[in-house]
């Protein structure tokens with residue numbers, strides 16, 4: 001099948017590459033000429049495990065191409081996916097300017113039987129507006145479908161090629177059949193292909209992300225409470241997780257959720273609710289809890305030093321919003337960096353892959369360390385924001401020698417508090433019982 005994917009970011013590039021891998025003829029389009037040039041030279045502009053090999057293999061086989069020119073690839077395409085960004089607007093709603101621009105650019109080149117499929121996360125009603133807009137501009141019927149994406153950065157290829165489910169919102173049976181054929185190679189393990197209306201598909205994506213964000217804010221609030229009442233959230237987690245109605249998944253306390261999806265999708269659903277005069281008190285609380293949680297490490301460090309942070313040096317491990325990605329959008333580490341800089345502290349930071357992205361935000365305001373151990377040299381304390389595997393079993397002896405205050409503020413609960421106490425550290429996790 002000839003496929004075009006508009007928007008070659010985390011979702012578009014993975015989508016295009018995986019469809020090429022299953023034998024389709026795919027062209028990925030982006031307005032960012034630099035990105036397309038790099039891709040044409042075999043350079044992958046994002047960090048996503050396994051993606052480089054797949055892009056190279058499919059490009060070499062001639063199944064995957066990159067261009068900035070829609071006129072070159074949309075004619076003859078059966079499926080045109082929209083995977084452009086839908087970032088948060090100033091009022092919290094989704095900024096859909098990329099969707100409209102993409103629609104308008106492909107419209108004049110669409111075949112009669114082409115299906116325009118929105119993979120971007122868009123508020124309820126957007127796909128119907130896409131349909132109306134295209135129908136008006138082409139003065140004929142068009143096929144529009146919603147196909148929200150559920151992949152996670154860091155394991156995007158696995159998620160795409162072995163999805164728990166594929167959700168499509170359609171207006172015609174024909175669109176559903178075409179999409180089912182396209183997804184068949186990825187659904188061999190009998191995971192469902194769910195066909196529904198446009199509005200239900202659009203809602204499904206937001207409800208899924210809001211549910212996950214709610215779980216995170218819930219366990220974070222419980223963890224904060226555990227910490228002050230002398231309970232240990234890890235013990236409590238076990239205590240509740242064995243109840244099959246609750247389970248263990250997505251109930252890890254930390255320094256709040258970040259990334260390009262949860263914060264914006266929670267706020268976009270709140271904006272939709274408000275537009276329809278429906279209350280969204282729970283979502284508002286989820287968002288508020290998360291905003292406070294992103295400040296927890298700073299507050300703990302501040303308390304440790306008795307408020308005076310001027311002249312202190314803080315080592316930070318982990319800058320990406322989660323491991324296995326270089327994405328720093330809304331990352332908790334950035335909130336910590338902002339607060340520390342504001343308080344006059346110096347920062348020595350490390351991340352295995354996200355450092356270039358952080359450099360483009362902070363320039364020379366912080367020190368970037370090539371190795372995780374360089375950060376602790378001359379630092380007062382260490383803060384951990386991302387649970388990269390390489391941080392899990394570090395050389396504690398070296399760290400103890402280097403850290404002036406021998407204190408670790410762990411936003412991801414990587415270590416055992418008892419063992420850290422025995423090693424001679426002041427160790428503060430999230431919701432953990434302090435050893436005496």
Ligand code: NAD
Nearest residue numbers: 007008009010011030031084085086098101102120121149
């Ligand atoms: P991204 O910012 O990484 O990529 C978007 C790309 O679209 C950019 O390269 C940009 O240059 C390009 N673009 C913007 N306007 C364009 C236009 N008119 N024509 C061509 N290209 C254009 O975004 P992303 O993280 O891939 O997210 C894309 C969508 O998928 C969003 O709606 C997001 O909410 C959703 N989503 C993201 C994830 C994720 O983990 N990143 C997961 C599921 C869904």
